[in-house]
Amino acid sequence: MLGWLHIAVPPAPALFGQLLIGLINGAFYAMLSLGLAVIFGLLNIINFAHGAQYMLGAFCAYLVLNYLGIGYWPSLLIAPIVVGAFGMLLERFFIRWIYRLDHLYGLLLTFGMALIIQGVFRQYYGSAGQPYSIPDLLAGGQDLGFMFLPNYRAWVIAASSVCCFGTWFVIERTRLGAYLRAATENPTLVQAFGINVPRMVTLTYGFGVALAALAGVLAAPIYQVSPLMGSNLIIVVFAVVVIGGMGSILGAIVGGFALGIIEGLTKVFYPEASSTAIFVIMVVVLLVKPAGLFGRTV
């Protein structure tokens, strides 16, 4: 009995350490799946380029630092704007033409875009990661007694939470969000009320992409900057979106953080399953609740 306890209950620092890693991963899952949910809701497009756009955000920060000497803090603004604008061009000139077609076409188109974008960066930077250092202001950490909390990680969790909550608030509680929800249901009628829906669609796509780029900048000091950094992550993020419910804002946020934590805990208690835990949960959720945990079945 005692022996069993000894194996099953890990020392507190290890537990909290994994919890923290889970929370950090969850912060990225949440921001990325949120962008996917917003885009899917209005555009009906499964944006497979999302991982590449996240990578573009990180590279944007890396490039402006190395070529222009612009540091981390301005990059938090510059990367989302630049990459978001790039996203709007993609929407305006490519994605717009396939809204009437089956989901499959959107998936193929955006997947193709992801391959092209990643291919270009691999051509120039190879697959190895480029280092990006933590801003001075956030170097070091706090000793909480039961664990050591690096300042940068605390900042990532806080920043992601604020972005997620802010997005949720705008969509669910403001007039702008009401336009978005209404256009998700019936774009034609919203257009007949005098709202320029095509422009709103472009801006929404740009916003989702900007959110991915922001996540990329936040990730740069933690995961290094590499052309494939997004393609590894995006598979898990799609599982999160499916679990939370396709297009559900709350599902994306709650699901992102929760699954990050669950994944972290799995690493402590049953490390062998840590990379598959999320997919097992996805299968179970799909069997029990095909629309996802927060999915609306109107």
Place this chain on the structure above:
Amino acid sequence: MRSAAAADALLEVHGLEAWYGESHVLHGVDFAVAAGEVATLLGRNGAGKTTTLKSIMGILPERRGTITFAGRAIIDLPAYRIARLGIAYCPEDRGVFASLTVEENLMLPPVIAPGGMPVDQIYDLFPNLLEHRMSQGTKLSGGEQQMLAIARILRTGARLLLLDEPTEGLAPVIVQQIGAAIVRLKQAGFTILLVEQNFRFAATVADRHYVVEHGRIVDMIPNERLEAETNKLHEYLGV
């Protein structure tokens, strides 16, 4: 059919044709609505009434002809620009949004010109809506959803209201309430183009009636002649 109304017409439709893919649905619709009047499009199911409203609103991709609103040709404009000129649309299926509360539904259409109806007057016109302000839009009864669909286009400052069968499938009491609202809207200066199959209801609110058959306007009956032409109308409507 470019009749007496044409002189001071707010809306003029001439030679309007429309298609759904291959199928040609409107074959040259001509009519006019004068500023401040209530005109109806009467006709059987499938005659092309809804298609006519959609064509005016610009939410039907394939259409041809001339549509003039307040002296401006609008047929080539996108729907949101047409709306911003002062035309508001209440669709046949009501189009109440499930993901919005009653109040959010009401406040959704943006104000496009000054002079819209103040919200307290709207609630005064449809008191049921005030009661259920915070409920989900689609939790309302059918009649209340219809009221909401009309109510939300009154705020915006639009001058011409396109109402597609606002009494369809509703209990007589509610139909009366909606009729009273339409009369009050006319008094408030709105111009209304009303689609109806129920000509008895139409007679209580309208100034003139256009009869739609197979994608054309085949007759125009001023409301005061409606009584005399009841037999003819029965034939048109197949009742």
